[in-house]
Amino acid sequence: MNRKPFGWKIMAAAIGMACSSLCFAPAASANWQPALRVGIVQGASSASLQVQGTAAVLRQEGEKKALRRLPVGSTIIVTAKGSEFLVDGKAIGNKMLRVESENPTEMENLRLSIEGHTYRGAFLLQMKGGAITAVNEVQMEDYLAGVVPEEMPADWPAAALEAQAIAARTFALKNRKRHASEGFDLCATTHCQAYGGTGAEKAASTRAVKATKGEVMLYNGALVDALFHTDSGGMTENSENVWGTYVPYLKAATEAQTETQPWKKEVHEKTLTSLLAKEGKPIGDLKKIELSPLRVGKGAMDRSASGRVKTVRFVGSKGTVTLSGNMLRSLLGLRSTLFQMRLAGDTVQIDGYGWGHGLGLSQWGARAWAAKGWSSVEILQHYYKGITLKKLY
DSSP states (O other), rough: OBBOOOOHHHHHHGGGGGGSSSSSOOSSSSOOEEEEEEEEEEESSEEEEEESSSSSEEEEESSSOOOEEOOOEEEEEEEEETEEEETEEEHHHSSOOOEEEEGGGGGGGEEEEEEEEEEEEEEEEEETEEEEEEEEEEEEEHHHHHHHHHHHHHSOOOOHHHHHHHHHHHHHHHHTTTEEEETEEEEESSSTTTOGGGGGGGGGHHHHHHTTEEEEEEETTTTOOOOEBBSSSSSOOOOTTTTTSOOTTTTOOOOOOOSSOOOOEEHHHHHHHHHHHTTOOOOOSSSEOOOOOOOOOOOOOTTTTTTTBSEEEEETTTEEEEEEEHHHHHHOOSSOSOOEEEEETEEEEEEEBBBBBOOOHHHHHHHHHTTOOOOOHHHHHHHHHTEEEEEEE
16 A cells, blocks of 8 residues: 555546535645545525624635635524525525635635534535525545544444545545535435534544545445445445446455344335335235245255245246345335245245345454454455555545
Protein backbone atom coordinates (compact mmCIF):
# COMPACT_ATOMS: atom_id res chain seq x y z
CA MET A 1 0.00 0.00 0.00
CA ASN A 2 1.50 3.32 -1.12
CA ARG A 3 1.37 5.98 1.58
CA LYS A 4 3.57 8.51 -0.25
CA PRO A 5 1.66 11.81 -0.82
CA PHE A 6 0.85 12.81 -4.37
CA GLY A 7 0.66 16.24 -5.95
CA TRP A 8 -2.96 17.35 -6.07
CA LYS A 9 -3.18 17.33 -9.86
CA ILE A 10 -1.90 13.76 -9.97
CA MET A 11 -4.38 12.80 -7.27
CA ALA A 12 -7.30 14.28 -9.17
CA ALA A 13 -6.26 12.35 -12.25
CA ALA A 14 -6.02 9.15 -10.22
CA ILE A 15 -9.54 9.57 -8.95
CA GLY A 16 -10.69 10.55 -12.42
CA MET A 17 -14.41 11.02 -12.72
CA ALA A 18 -14.76 10.58 -8.97
CA CYS A 19 -13.37 14.10 -8.52
CA SER A 20 -15.04 16.56 -10.83
CA SER A 21 -15.83 20.20 -10.20
CA LEU A 22 -17.05 19.29 -6.72
CA CYS A 23 -13.54 18.94 -5.29
CA PHE A 24 -12.34 21.74 -3.03
CA ALA A 25 -9.45 23.59 -4.62
CA PRO A 26 -6.45 22.83 -2.41
CA ALA A 27 -4.39 25.52 -0.75
CA ALA A 28 -1.64 22.91 -0.47
CA SER A 29 -1.41 19.32 -1.60
CA ALA A 30 -1.33 18.03 1.97
CA ASN A 31 -4.83 19.45 2.57
CA TRP A 32 -6.43 18.37 -0.70
CA GLN A 33 -9.38 16.02 -0.65
CA PRO A 34 -12.51 15.53 -2.75
CA ALA A 35 -15.86 16.93 -1.70
CA LEU A 36 -19.31 15.42 -1.94
CA ARG A 37 -22.77 16.86 -2.32
CA VAL A 38 -25.11 14.87 -0.10
CA GLY A 39 -28.88 15.21 -0.43
CA ILE A 40 -30.34 15.87 3.03
CA VAL A 41 -33.86 17.18 2.35
CA GLN A 42 -36.02 16.76 -0.76
CA GLY A 43 -39.49 17.97 -1.68
CA ALA A 44 -39.72 20.44 1.21
CA SER A 45 -41.95 23.51 1.20
CA SER A 46 -39.54 25.23 3.60
CA ALA A 47 -36.19 24.71 5.28
CA SER A 48 -34.75 26.29 8.41
CA LEU A 49 -30.98 26.63 8.77
CA GLN A 50 -29.16 27.65 11.95
CA VAL A 51 -25.55 28.85 11.96
CA GLN A 52 -23.10 27.50 14.54
CA GLY A 53 -19.35 27.74 15.11
CA THR A 54 -18.48 30.71 12.92
CA ALA A 55 -20.29 33.36 10.89
CA ALA A 56 -21.71 32.42 7.50
CA VAL A 57 -23.01 34.20 4.43
CA LEU A 58 -25.98 33.58 2.17
CA ARG A 59 -25.39 34.13 -1.52
CA GLN A 60 -26.78 33.02 -4.84
CA GLU A 61 -24.63 30.32 -6.42
CA GLY A 62 -21.97 31.82 -8.66
CA GLU A 63 -22.31 35.33 -7.18
CA LYS A 64 -19.51 36.97 -5.20
CA LYS A 65 -21.74 39.45 -3.40
CA ALA A 66 -23.49 38.04 -0.36
CA LEU A 67 -27.22 38.54 0.07
CA ARG A 68 -26.88 38.46 3.83
CA ARG A 69 -24.36 37.94 6.61
CA LEU A 70 -25.40 35.24 9.07
CA PRO A 71 -23.83 35.63 12.53
CA VAL A 72 -23.33 32.69 14.88
CA GLY A 73 -26.66 31.63 16.37
CA SER A 74 -28.77 33.14 13.59
CA THR A 75 -31.49 31.22 11.76
CA ILE A 76 -32.94 31.73 8.31
CA ILE A 77 -36.16 30.24 6.98
CA VAL A 78 -36.20 29.54 3.26
CA THR A 79 -39.61 28.91 1.70
CA ALA A 80 -40.64 27.78 -1.76
CA LYS A 81 -43.33 29.94 -3.37
CA GLY A 82 -44.13 28.87 -6.89
CA SER A 83 -40.74 28.66 -8.55
CA GLU A 84 -39.09 31.26 -6.30
CA PHE A 85 -37.30 31.29 -2.97
CA LEU A 86 -38.46 33.40 -0.06
CA VAL A 87 -35.86 34.06 2.64
CA ASP A 88 -37.53 35.11 5.87
CA GLY A 89 -40.51 36.14 3.75
CA LYS A 90 -38.60 38.16 1.15
CA ALA A 91 -38.60 36.98 -2.49
CA ILE A 92 -35.11 36.60 -3.96
CA GLY A 93 -35.67 34.70 -7.23
CA ASN A 94 -35.08 31.10 -8.20
CA LYS A 95 -31.29 30.87 -8.44
CA MET A 96 -29.65 28.22 -6.27
CA LEU A 97 -28.72 29.51 -2.83
CA ARG A 98 -25.50 28.80 -0.98
CA VAL A 99 -24.80 29.10 2.75
CA GLU A 100 -21.10 28.92 3.54
CA SER A 101 -18.44 30.21 5.90
CA GLU A 102 -17.94 33.98 5.73
CA ASN A 103 -14.19 33.49 6.06
CA PRO A 104 -12.78 30.60 3.96
CA THR A 105 -10.10 30.00 6.60
CA GLU A 106 -12.88 29.31 9.14
CA MET A 107 -14.64 26.75 6.93
CA GLU A 108 -13.71 23.85 9.24
CA ASN A 109 -15.46 25.57 12.16
CA LEU A 110 -18.82 26.13 10.47
CA ARG A 111 -21.76 23.95 11.50
CA LEU A 112 -25.19 24.25 9.90
CA SER A 113 -28.29 22.70 11.43
CA ILE A 114 -31.32 21.63 9.41
CA GLU A 115 -34.21 19.32 10.28
CA GLY A 116 -32.75 18.65 13.73
CA HIS A 117 -29.34 17.51 12.47
CA THR A 118 -26.06 19.41 12.29
CA TYR A 119 -23.53 19.16 9.47
CA ARG A 120 -20.06 20.37 8.58
CA GLY A 121 -19.33 22.19 5.32
CA ALA A 122 -21.74 24.31 3.27
CA PHE A 123 -25.36 23.97 2.19
CA LEU A 124 -26.92 24.42 -1.23
CA LEU A 125 -30.65 25.08 -1.58
CA GLN A 126 -32.08 24.15 -4.96
CA MET A 127 -35.54 24.66 -6.40
CA LYS A 128 -36.83 21.38 -7.84
CA GLY A 129 -40.40 21.22 -9.13
CA GLY A 130 -41.58 23.99 -6.83
CA ALA A 131 -40.02 22.40 -3.74
CA ILE A 132 -36.71 22.74 -1.92
CA THR A 133 -33.81 20.31 -2.08
CA ALA A 134 -31.19 20.94 0.61
CA VAL A 135 -27.71 19.60 -0.16
CA ASN A 136 -24.74 19.40 2.19
CA GLU A 137 -21.44 20.10 0.42
CA VAL A 138 -18.86 18.43 2.63
CA GLN A 139 -15.26 17.29 2.44
CA MET A 140 -14.85 13.55 2.08
CA GLU A 141 -13.21 12.87 5.44
CA ASP A 142 -15.81 14.94 7.32
CA TYR A 143 -18.52 13.04 5.47
CA LEU A 144 -17.00 9.71 6.51
CA ALA A 145 -16.85 10.82 10.15
CA GLY A 146 -20.65 10.99 9.97
CA VAL A 147 -21.02 7.75 8.00
CA VAL A 148 -18.84 5.13 9.71
CA PRO A 149 -20.60 5.25 13.14
CA GLU A 150 -23.98 5.13 11.40
CA GLU A 151 -22.98 2.01 9.48
CA MET A 152 -20.96 0.22 12.19
CA PRO A 153 -21.00 0.52 16.02
CA ALA A 154 -18.13 2.72 17.17
CA ASP A 155 -17.22 0.38 20.03
CA TRP A 156 -16.21 -2.39 17.61
CA PRO A 157 -12.52 -3.28 17.07
CA ALA A 158 -10.38 -0.63 15.39
CA ALA A 159 -9.48 -2.90 12.44
CA ALA A 160 -13.17 -3.42 11.62
CA LEU A 161 -13.85 0.33 11.82
CA GLU A 162 -10.86 1.04 9.57
CA ALA A 163 -12.07 -1.53 7.04
CA GLN A 164 -15.51 0.11 7.11
CA ALA A 165 -13.96 3.56 6.60
CA ILE A 166 -11.99 2.40 3.54
CA ALA A 167 -15.02 0.62 2.10
CA ALA A 168 -17.24 3.66 2.68
CA ARG A 169 -14.69 6.02 1.09
CA THR A 170 -14.31 3.76 -1.94
CA PHE A 171 -18.07 3.36 -2.29
CA ALA A 172 -18.63 7.12 -2.13
CA LEU A 173 -16.09 7.88 -4.86
CA LYS A 174 -17.27 5.03 -7.07
CA ASN A 175 -20.96 5.93 -6.77
CA ARG A 176 -20.83 9.70 -6.49
CA LYS A 177 -22.99 10.25 -9.59
CA ARG A 178 -25.81 8.03 -8.31
CA HIS A 179 -28.18 10.98 -7.71
CA ALA A 180 -26.79 13.41 -10.30
CA SER A 181 -30.22 13.88 -11.91
CA GLU A 182 -31.54 15.09 -8.54
CA GLY A 183 -28.83 17.69 -8.07
CA PHE A 184 -26.46 15.89 -5.71
CA ASP A 185 -24.02 12.97 -5.55
CA LEU A 186 -25.26 10.65 -2.80
CA CYS A 187 -28.27 10.54 -0.50
CA ALA A 188 -27.98 10.35 3.29
CA THR A 189 -29.85 7.05 3.68
CA THR A 190 -28.86 3.40 3.38
CA HIS A 191 -29.79 3.58 -0.32
CA CYS A 192 -26.28 5.05 -0.57
CA GLN A 193 -24.71 5.24 2.89
CA ALA A 194 -26.27 6.33 6.18
CA TYR A 195 -24.92 9.81 7.00
CA GLY A 196 -25.78 11.45 10.30
CA GLY A 197 -23.65 14.59 10.30
CA THR A 198 -21.83 15.77 13.42
CA GLY A 199 -24.44 14.29 15.76
CA ALA A 200 -23.41 10.79 14.68
CA GLU A 201 -19.67 11.29 15.12
CA LYS A 202 -17.83 9.16 17.68
CA ALA A 203 -14.18 9.43 18.73
CA ALA A 204 -13.26 5.83 17.83
CA SER A 205 -14.81 5.89 14.37
CA THR A 206 -13.29 9.30 13.63
CA ARG A 207 -9.88 7.85 14.57
CA ALA A 208 -10.49 5.06 12.05
CA VAL A 209 -11.31 7.62 9.36
CA LYS A 210 -8.18 9.64 10.14
CA ALA A 211 -5.99 6.52 10.28
CA THR A 212 -7.05 5.57 6.75
CA LYS A 213 -7.27 9.06 5.25
CA GLY A 214 -7.43 8.91 1.46
CA GLU A 215 -7.18 5.12 1.25
CA VAL A 216 -9.35 3.31 -1.30
CA MET A 217 -9.63 -0.12 -2.89
CA LEU A 218 -8.70 -0.67 -6.52
CA TYR A 219 -9.05 -3.62 -8.87
CA ASN A 220 -6.90 -3.44 -11.99
CA GLY A 221 -6.34 0.23 -11.22
CA ALA A 222 -10.02 1.20 -10.97
CA LEU A 223 -12.16 1.95 -7.93
CA VAL A 224 -14.17 -1.06 -6.82
CA ASP A 225 -17.87 -0.98 -6.05
CA ALA A 226 -17.32 -1.54 -2.34
CA LEU A 227 -20.64 -3.06 -1.36
CA PHE A 228 -21.15 -4.09 2.24
CA HIS A 229 -23.94 -5.57 4.32
CA THR A 230 -24.82 -6.27 7.94
CA ASP A 231 -24.15 -10.01 8.21
CA SER A 232 -23.61 -12.78 5.67
CA GLY A 233 -25.03 -15.52 7.88
CA GLY A 234 -21.89 -17.60 7.46
CA MET A 235 -20.69 -17.04 3.89
CA THR A 236 -20.82 -14.12 1.46
CA GLU A 237 -22.04 -14.49 -2.11
CA ASN A 238 -20.83 -14.27 -5.72
CA SER A 239 -22.10 -11.18 -7.51
CA GLU A 240 -23.68 -13.16 -10.36
CA ASN A 241 -25.99 -14.91 -7.90
CA VAL A 242 -27.38 -11.57 -6.70
CA TRP A 243 -27.03 -9.20 -9.65
CA GLY A 244 -26.82 -11.72 -12.46
CA THR A 245 -23.54 -10.05 -13.44
CA TYR A 246 -20.06 -11.38 -12.75
CA VAL A 247 -17.81 -8.97 -10.84
CA PRO A 248 -14.36 -10.52 -10.29
CA TYR A 249 -13.69 -9.08 -6.84
CA LEU A 250 -17.17 -9.86 -5.43
CA LYS A 251 -16.74 -13.56 -4.75
CA ALA A 252 -18.04 -15.75 -1.94
CA ALA A 253 -15.91 -15.64 1.21
CA THR A 254 -16.08 -17.84 4.29
CA GLU A 255 -16.68 -16.43 7.76
CA ALA A 256 -15.14 -17.01 11.17
CA GLN A 257 -18.62 -18.11 12.31
CA THR A 258 -21.60 -19.67 10.52
CA GLU A 259 -25.37 -19.50 10.95
CA THR A 260 -25.11 -16.00 12.41
CA GLN A 261 -27.94 -13.50 12.92
CA PRO A 262 -30.73 -16.12 12.93
CA TRP A 263 -34.21 -14.84 12.17
CA LYS A 264 -37.73 -16.22 11.75
CA LYS A 265 -40.84 -15.15 9.92
CA GLU A 266 -44.32 -16.63 9.57
CA VAL A 267 -46.73 -15.79 6.76
CA HIS A 268 -50.28 -17.08 6.34
CA GLU A 269 -50.51 -19.12 3.15
CA LYS A 270 -53.38 -16.95 1.90
CA THR A 271 -51.23 -13.85 2.36
CA LEU A 272 -48.52 -15.47 0.25
CA THR A 273 -50.90 -16.62 -2.50
CA SER A 274 -52.50 -13.16 -2.56
CA LEU A 275 -49.09 -11.55 -3.03
CA LEU A 276 -48.29 -14.00 -5.81
CA ALA A 277 -51.59 -13.22 -7.52
CA LYS A 278 -50.83 -9.49 -7.39
CA GLU A 279 -47.56 -10.26 -9.16
CA GLY A 280 -49.51 -12.01 -11.92
CA LYS A 281 -48.70 -15.48 -10.61
CA PRO A 282 -51.98 -16.98 -9.27
CA ILE A 283 -51.73 -20.55 -7.96
CA GLY A 284 -54.94 -20.97 -5.95
CA ASP A 285 -54.50 -22.65 -2.56
CA LEU A 286 -50.90 -23.42 -1.61
CA LYS A 287 -50.31 -27.17 -1.43
CA LYS A 288 -46.54 -27.59 -1.32
CA ILE A 289 -43.25 -25.70 -1.20
CA GLU A 290 -40.30 -27.23 -3.02
CA LEU A 291 -36.92 -26.06 -1.71
CA SER A 292 -33.77 -27.98 -0.83
CA PRO A 293 -32.74 -28.04 2.86
CA LEU A 294 -30.48 -25.18 3.93
CA ARG A 295 -26.85 -26.00 4.65
CA VAL A 296 -24.70 -22.88 4.89
CA GLY A 297 -21.75 -23.19 2.52
CA LYS A 298 -23.37 -26.09 0.63
CA GLY A 299 -25.06 -25.56 -2.70
CA ALA A 300 -27.86 -27.36 -4.54
CA MET A 301 -29.78 -26.99 -7.79
CA ASP A 302 -31.99 -24.36 -6.21
CA ARG A 303 -29.31 -22.85 -3.97
CA SER A 304 -26.01 -21.09 -4.61
CA ALA A 305 -22.73 -22.43 -3.23
CA SER A 306 -23.22 -20.33 -0.09
CA GLY A 307 -26.63 -21.88 0.51
CA ARG A 308 -28.65 -18.84 -0.55
CA VAL A 309 -31.93 -19.49 -2.31
CA LYS A 310 -31.77 -19.20 -6.08
CA THR A 311 -35.31 -20.44 -6.74
CA VAL A 312 -38.36 -21.64 -4.79
CA ARG A 313 -41.19 -23.63 -6.35
CA PHE A 314 -44.75 -23.13 -5.06
CA VAL A 315 -47.32 -25.79 -5.98
CA GLY A 316 -50.96 -24.71 -5.75
CA SER A 317 -54.43 -26.01 -6.51
CA LYS A 318 -54.57 -23.99 -9.75
CA GLY A 319 -50.97 -23.95 -10.87
CA THR A 320 -47.29 -23.91 -10.04
CA VAL A 321 -44.88 -21.01 -10.00
CA THR A 322 -41.13 -20.66 -9.48
CA LEU A 323 -39.75 -17.48 -7.89
CA SER A 324 -36.17 -16.32 -7.52
CA GLY A 325 -34.85 -15.98 -4.00
CA ASN A 326 -34.31 -12.25 -4.53
CA MET A 327 -37.88 -11.73 -5.69
CA LEU A 328 -39.25 -13.67 -2.73
CA ARG A 329 -37.05 -11.68 -0.35
CA SER A 330 -38.47 -8.45 -1.74
CA LEU A 331 -42.04 -9.76 -1.77
CA LEU A 332 -42.00 -10.88 1.87
CA GLY A 333 -39.51 -8.36 3.28
CA LEU A 334 -37.00 -11.02 4.33
CA ARG A 335 -33.64 -10.11 5.83
CA SER A 336 -31.69 -12.28 3.40
CA THR A 337 -32.02 -15.13 0.90
CA LEU A 338 -30.21 -17.52 3.24
CA PHE A 339 -33.30 -19.31 4.53
CA GLN A 340 -35.34 -22.49 4.66
CA MET A 341 -39.09 -22.54 4.13
CA ARG A 342 -41.86 -25.00 4.89
CA LEU A 343 -45.64 -25.19 4.94
CA ALA A 344 -47.09 -26.06 8.36
CA GLY A 345 -50.88 -26.21 8.13
CA ASP A 346 -51.99 -22.85 6.82
CA THR A 347 -48.75 -21.10 7.83
CA VAL A 348 -45.54 -20.65 5.85
CA GLN A 349 -42.63 -20.85 8.30
CA ILE A 350 -39.33 -19.26 7.29
CA ASP A 351 -36.05 -19.64 9.22
CA GLY A 352 -32.99 -17.81 8.01
CA TYR A 353 -29.59 -16.33 8.78
CA GLY A 354 -27.79 -13.10 8.03
CA TRP A 355 -28.98 -9.67 7.02
CA GLY A 356 -28.47 -8.05 3.64
CA HIS A 357 -27.58 -8.94 0.05
CA GLY A 358 -24.44 -10.86 1.03
CA LEU A 359 -22.04 -9.07 -1.34
CA GLY A 360 -18.68 -7.67 -0.29
CA LEU A 361 -17.85 -6.85 3.31
CA SER A 362 -19.93 -8.47 6.04
CA GLN A 363 -19.86 -6.01 8.93
CA TRP A 364 -20.37 -8.63 11.63
CA GLY A 365 -17.86 -10.81 9.82
CA ALA A 366 -15.32 -7.97 9.87
CA ARG A 367 -15.89 -7.65 13.60
CA ALA A 368 -15.20 -11.36 14.10
CA TRP A 369 -12.02 -11.31 11.99
CA ALA A 370 -10.78 -8.18 13.79
CA ALA A 371 -11.36 -9.90 17.13
CA LYS A 372 -9.08 -12.69 15.86
CA GLY A 373 -6.31 -10.16 15.22
CA TRP A 374 -6.76 -9.49 11.51
CA SER A 375 -5.77 -6.05 10.19
CA SER A 376 -8.10 -3.88 8.13
CA VAL A 377 -6.11 -4.78 5.00
CA GLU A 378 -6.48 -8.51 5.67
CA ILE A 379 -10.21 -8.08 6.25
CA LEU A 380 -10.74 -6.15 3.03
CA GLN A 381 -8.64 -8.50 0.91
CA HIS A 382 -10.69 -11.39 2.30
CA TYR A 383 -14.01 -9.89 1.23
CA TYR A 384 -12.90 -8.19 -2.01
CA LYS A 385 -10.80 -10.67 -3.97
CA GLY A 386 -7.70 -9.44 -5.78
CA ILE A 387 -7.96 -5.82 -4.69
CA THR A 388 -5.11 -3.49 -3.78
CA LEU A 389 -5.21 -0.51 -1.45
CA LYS A 390 -4.01 2.90 -2.55
CA LYS A 391 -3.65 6.21 -0.72
CA LEU A 392 -5.07 8.76 -3.15
CA TYR A 393 -4.53 11.82 -0.97
